[in-house]
Amino acid sequence: MADLFDQGAKSPDPGPEGGAPRPLADRLRPRTVAEVIGQEQILGPEAPLGVMLASGTLSSLVFWGPPGVGKTTIARLLADETDLHFVQISAIFTGVQDLKKVFEAAKIRRGNGQGTLLFVDEIHRFNKAQQDGFLPHMEDGTILLVGATTENPSFELNAALLSRAQVLVLERLSLADLERLTQRAEKELGRPLPLGPDARDALQEMADGDGRALLNLVEQVAAWKVDAPLDREALSARLMRRAAKYDKSGDEHYNLISALHKSVRGSDPDAALYWLARMLKGGEDPRYLARRITRMAVEDIGLADPQAQSICLHAWQVYERLGSPEGELALAQAVVYLALAPKSNGAYVGYKAAMKLAGQTGSEPPPKHILNAPTGLMKEQGYGAGYAYDHDAEGGFSGQDYFPEGIKRPVLYQPVERGFERELKKRLDYFAKLRAQRGET
Incomplete structure (x- = not known):
């Protein structure tokens, strides 16, 4: 779940040829799968990737999970573990011509005896045609595809692509994982963070399960010059809480x-x-x-x-x-x-049953006795004949059948014995009793 490992360094690691120091998150990237923090559900000995690596076979994959949980790092490590050439692209910045070049290079590489693990970040950003373009190269072994997405693959990826790849779910870092990551960062920095226990907890809560976000926060805190460990309130005053992950359309x-x-x-x-x-x-x-x-x-x-x-x-x-x-x-x-409130879905279920029955019975007309007869012709056709006016019936209930002729009376609405529906059930039972007494089946 995290992009980190323990290098044992005690001071900032300079960049190439004495350039700018590398960010802490980059310095703590794991060098082996065993050094990855968390994600036991996919990396454990009996988990999907653990079993694949133990057997020496790897299938195309789609990593689905929130940001900062190690999707890119795990993909890179899988390439190392299986001796595949690692190629990384982003669907945001890659066009059709770029993809063709990637596939051509992979074919040449394959001809020279080396496979290619193609890692596609934000793979859901590719349209249907672009996603379909991966299929022949996956099928003939030119590439082993590892896609990464923060969106539900069921909605965002083609069924054809999903049928050729196994979807693995990566989870947010737990607080225990974040503490392990904090400890590794402190070892890398060569000093503890200037935080009291409550502030340390607050720092990890601010990361909201994102390992990369935590390391960025740790790097900020480590640079502060303070005389005594900060408490939660002092930390909150210096750092803004990270916004919770929420996509109103996702x-x-x-x-x-x-x-x-x-x-x-x-x-x-x-x-x-x-x-x-x-x-x-x-x-x-x-x-x-x-x-x-x-x-x-x-x-x-x-x-x-x-x-x-x-x-x-x-x-x-x-x-x-x-x-x-x-x-x-x-x-x-x-x-x-x-x-x-008392709960009932009786009317909801009854409505759905009525809609189903209406679809099955098509254009069955109402029985003629409940049709109005404003013209003589309609009266001759039997419209309104035999209609019983309920207000004139005993108890204000005639018990006539209002369903189309030939349809057996169904029971669509079944109230529950809760809340006000308890009273409605009594009324239904009363009318059913009267209907039976008056001879309606």
């Missing part, structure tokens, strides 16, 4: 709204508030959240608490009137209310 957007929705559905107001706050902190549009919160009321609370929809709509209106930041409190209150 995976994080959908992951977090899913977490919020499922927390509400699971009746956990604390978790729901947390995910709401995460999205707002990430810069999500509160209007989008208001719309999704209202959807939760319709989909998961439904008629178990008919007031839930009104509360969401009122919260939405309050936000529109107050704006930020005060308006977000109304959204938070709506989220808490939804989380604690």
Whole structure:
């Protein structure tokens, strides 16, 4: 997960021929796979890459993970471990002609007995045609492709390319991983960071799971001249907290709204508030959240608490009137209310069942007895004949059939025994009993 190793140096490492010192992140790059911090789920002895390296065979891969977790470094080390020539390109800066040159060089290299590991950073930035261009060279062995992406490959990469590569998920650095990385950095620098324990924790939290970001922060802190170790407050005053990773059109957007929705559905107001706050902190549009919160009321609370929809709509209106930041409190209150409300998807399930049935029955007309007959011809055709006016029936219920003729009465709406739907179920049972007494099947 990290781009680091212990070189044992005690002073800044100068660049080539006495040039500028190399950045700490570059000096701490691992030299072997064993020196990589974290990513046990793909590098362990029984994990995919561990098994591949042990068997001496490597397939094309796609690394999916956030920035700063070692995608580039691991790709480079895989080339070293398998004696492949390493070529790195970025989809952002590489055009069709550049790709042709890369493939031609790989063919020549292959003819001379050496394979090529082609590492493509931001591979999701290539369009469909460009992605398809890799396929023949992967199939004939000209290149072994290792792509890296921060976006979900299922949405961003062609199915043909994915069928020829194994997707491996790289994870954010844990706090324990970040501490190991901090210790390696201190050994490389030859001195401890001027931080107290709380400030040290705060520094690692600021990195937000990004090893490269941590090393950049460490390099800044190490250059400070201070008389005593800094505490958390002093560190926060000197460093800006790194913005949480959040892309309003990417995976994080959908992951977090899913977490919020499922927390509400699971009746956990604390978790729901947390995910709401995460999205707002990430810069999500509160209007989008208001719309999704209202959807939760319709989909998961439904008629178990008919007031839930009104509360969401009122919260939405309050936000529109107050704006930020005060308006977000109304959204938070709506989220808490939804989380604690009785849950039912009875109407939602019934609606989906009705849509399915409507699709299956096509253009079946309503029964004639419930059709209006404004003309004589329509009366002659039997429109309205035999219609029972429910207000005149005993109990205000005639029990007539309103489904198309020839369709057996289905049960589409099944209320739950929770909240207000408990009362609706009693009404349904009552009408079903009357319908049975009056002879309708």
